[in-house]
Amino acid sequence: MNPPVIAIRQLRFAWPKARHDCIAIDALDVAAGGSLFLHGPSGSGKSTLLGLLAGVLLPRDGSVSLMGTSWSALSGARRDAFRADHVGYVFQQFNLLPYLNVLDNVLLPCRFSTLRQERASAAGTSPASTARTLLRQIGLDESLWRQPAGELSVGQQQRVAAARALIGRPEVVIADEPTSALDAALREDFMALLMAECRAAGSTLVFVSHDERLAARFDMRLALASVNRAAETAA
Amino acid sequence: MRALLGIAGRSAWNRRSTLSLVVFSVALSTLLLLGIERIRTDVRENFSQSVSGTDLIVGARAGAVQLMLYAVFRVGGATNNVRMTSLEAIASHRAVAWMVPLSLGDSHRGFPVLATSPDYFMRFRYGDRQPLVLAQGKAFDGTLENLYDTVIGADVADRLGYRLGQRITLSHGSGVIPGAEHADKPFTVVGILARTGTPVDRTVHISLEAMEAIHLDWAAGVPLPGVKISPEEARKYDLTPKQVTAALIGLKSRTAVFAVQRAVADYADEPLMAVLPGVALDELWDVVAVGERAMLGMSTMVAVVSLAGLVAVVLAGLNERRRELAVLRAVGAAPRHVLLLLAAEGGLLTLLGVLLGTLGTIAAIAAVGPSIQAHFGIGLRLSAPTPQQWLLLAAVLVAGLVASLVPGWRAYRLSLADGLSPRV
Numbered sequence: 001m002n003p004p005v006i007a008i009r010q011l012r013f014a015w016p017k018a019r020h021d022c023i024a025i026d027a028l029d030v031a032a033g034g035s036l037f038l039h040g041p042s043g044s045g046k047s048t049l050l051g052l053l054a055g056v057l058l059p060r061d062g063s064v065s066l067m068g069t070s071w072s073a074l075s076g077a078r079r080d081a082f083r084a085d086h087v088g089y090v091f092q093q094f095n096l097l098p099y100l101n102v103l104d105n106v107l108l109p110c111r112f113s114t115l116r117q118e119r120a121s122a123a124g125t126s127p128a129s130t131a132r133t134l135l136r137q138i139g140l141d142e143s144l145w146r147q148p149a150g151e152l153s154v155g156q157q158q159r160v161a162a163a164r165a166l167i168g169r170p171e172v173v174i175a176d177e178p179t180s181a182l183d184a185a186l187r188e189d190f191m192a193l194l195m196a197e198c199r200a201a202g203s204t205l206v207f208v209s210h211d212e213r214l215a216a217r218f219d220m221r222l223a224l225a226s227v228n229r230a231a232e233t234a235a
Numbered sequence: 236m237r238a239l240l241g242i243a244g245r246s247a248w249n250r251r252s253t254l255s256l257v258v259f260s261v262a263l264s265t266l267l268l269l270g271i272e273r274i275r276t277d278v279r280e281n282f283s284q285s286v287s288g289t290d291l292i293v294g295a296r297a298g299a300v301q302l303m304l305y306a307v308f309r310v311g312g313a314t315n316n317v318r319m320t321s322l323e324a325i326a327s328h329r330a331v332a333w334m335v336p337l338s339l340g341d342s343h344r345g346f347p348v349l350a351t352s353p354d355y356f357m358r359f360r361y362g363d364r365q366p367l368v369l370a371q372g373k374a375f376d377g378t379l380e381n382l383y384d385t386v387i388g389a390d391v392a393d394r395l396g397y398r399l400g401q402r403i404t405l406s407h408g409s410g411v412i413p414g415a416e417h418a419d420k421p422f423t424v425v426g427i428l429a430r431t432g433t434p435v436d437r438t439v440h441i442s443l444e445a446m447e448a449i450h451l452d453w454a455a456g457v458p459l460p461g462v463k464i465s466p467e468e469a470r471k472y473d474l475t476p477k478q479v480t481a482a483l484i485g486l487k488s489r490t491a492v493f494a495v496q497r498a499v500a501d502y503a504d505e506p507l508m509a510v511l512p513g514v515a516l517d518e519l520w521d522v523v524a525v526g527e528r529a530m531l532g533m534s535t536m537v538a539v540v541s542l543a544g545l546v547a548v549v550l551a552g553l554n555e556r557r558r559e560l561a562v563l564r565a566v567g568a569a570p571r572h573v574l575l576l577l578a579a580e581g582g583l584l585t586l587l588g589v590l591l592g593t594l595g596t597i598a599a600i601a602a603v604g605p606s607i608q609a610h611f612g613i614g615l616r617l618s619a620p621t622p623q624q625w626l627l628l629a630a631v632l633v634a635g636l637v638a639s640l641v642p643g644w645r646a647y648r649l650s651l652a653d654g655l656s657p658r659v
Contacts, residue, residue: 054655077569077571097559108566176656
């Protein structure tokens with residue numbers, strides 16, 4: 001079995017000024033190319049855990065590692081660079097810069113990460129043509145590519161966000177309730193698309209949702225309440 | 236870095252309606268700063284170009300600046316008169332090469348009338364010791380048969396559309412008292428001077444004898460009741476001038492300038508003074524400098540206010556842009572990129588404002604320059620910025636960049652605190 005892409009050990013996290021830890025996870029591994037479904041009620045610390053996985057937040061104790069590198073071992077600037085190189089991120093909504101066109105939005109990660117730019121231009125292509133391939137794969141009509149991203153529908157915007165998270169094949173794609181703004185039919189489409197694209201890129205997908213019906217597609221599912229011992233220690 | 240500038244530019248373009256007001260206010264303050272500096276430089280230039288080759292100006296004892304302003308620039312109030320006998324005595328000083336009397340006080344449709352001797356056209360120098368040149372016609376010769384001849388400056392001819400042979404009448408004083416006209420003794424334009432860019436362009440020149448002639452039937456500033464002397468009769472009177480306003484003096488050698496100045500000051504029969512044009516101008520600049528500094532200070536304040544407005548607008552927009560900053564963070568931008576983005580936006584706005592203000596200054600000078608030239612005789616030049624202007628432009632730019640660090644720093648703090656989940 002491949003070494004885990006994501007490894008959590010003895011993780012403890014508390015917000016400044018809080019009296020209790022809000023996250024306490026002893027061990028969690030996600031294998032390369034795997035997919036993890038995280039669910040839990042609002043306020044169970046989902047967004048906090050994503051912040052820890054993306055290296056925006058640092059644990060109070062223990063470690064969160066991506067591909068064997070602990071976020072805590074990196075300086076602030078190195079964390080930013082490491083995140084740019086290895087993590088794709090999809091928000092709930094408002095993922096795109098409304099004043100850039102669709103193509104430029106997809107290319108954004110290549111502007112901040114040389115590694116992803118290189119990967120996107122491997123095999124003799126240019127980042128722009130890789131972006132076009134991705135946009136074709138997510139089924140966005142070519143007439144929309146030069147449109148300002150703000151003019152797209154919510155469903156189209158989420159698909160563009162998926163393409164952006166995947167350009168340059170980052171090892172980890174984190175999606176924070178990306179389907180919550182979509183209706184049922186669009187949700188199915190988007191889920192299928194995201195999973196297929198992650199598989200094609202070999203990216204590990206961490207997907208957060210409060211909607212447990214989506215969990216069936218994933219290799220692993222995790223109810224935050226069940227692994228998170230913070231609730232117990234606080235009680 | 237270039238990618239970031241591109242993003243900053245497009246983000247700003249997206250909010251152009253708000254930001255254009257900021258650019259406009261920066262442009263206005265730039266225009267003020269540059270405009271004031273341009274006027275300051277050109278006024279000085281014009282003044283120092285107005286007289287050259289004259290070593291001393293002699294007049295009644297008053298302020299040096301007042302005498303200079305009135306005799307050369309036709310600005311301000313009349314000084315006391317000087318007796319011709321006194322001037323002749325000074326002219327006989329062995330160091331004096333020439334003396335040209337000047338008599339002022341009347342006007343023609345707002346243009347000052349200068350009575351002088353025919354020598355004036357030979358002796359007077361302006362700019363880089365350039366002599367006066369007649370564009371058309373000839374100078375008056377000061378003889379009795381040509382008593383009512385006049386030579387006009389280029390602006391007078393242009394603005395009033397006068398040609399050679401034009402008959403004109405003069406007004407008593409500055410022409411503001413109705414009816415105080417020398418209508419009974421019309422003059423004929425016999426010469427038009429080429430443009431000099433000095434107050435000469437706005438002057439109507441007549442002979443000293445003509446000045447006497449038109450005032451024969453006047454006393455204390457009003458026509459004598461019941462006395463009428465026709466232009467023909469006037470020629471029979473003694474028209475030798477008794478008093479004039481001032482005189483220009485040229486020396487045989489400049490080294491004698493202080494000796495002659497002292498001789499004038501020590502003249503026993505009448506309290507007189509002699510001023511060096513350069514020294515009087517320096518004195519004038521000392522007086523004017525206070526006002527200039529106040530103007531510059533105020534426009535600096537305007538610039539500071541407009542930059543404060545810039546910071547306020549960018550800061551106010553920041554809260555709505557927390558989502559945008561989080562997206563940038565998610566695609567790999569570091570907080571320092573966010574700082575750079577905001578600082579670049581402020582810098583870009585300042586740069587635009589400064590460019591627009593510079594263009595505005597050029598347009599304003601092109602638009603109102605001719606009318607300022609006509610009214611005040613001050614030629615504003617459309618020339619490359621002076622070192623002082625470059626300095627002002629640079630100061631505005633640097634101040635804008637430094638001010639932009641404020642929203643930049645705030646965005647930096649916000650993006651550190653928000654991470655990928657902005658609290659909006």
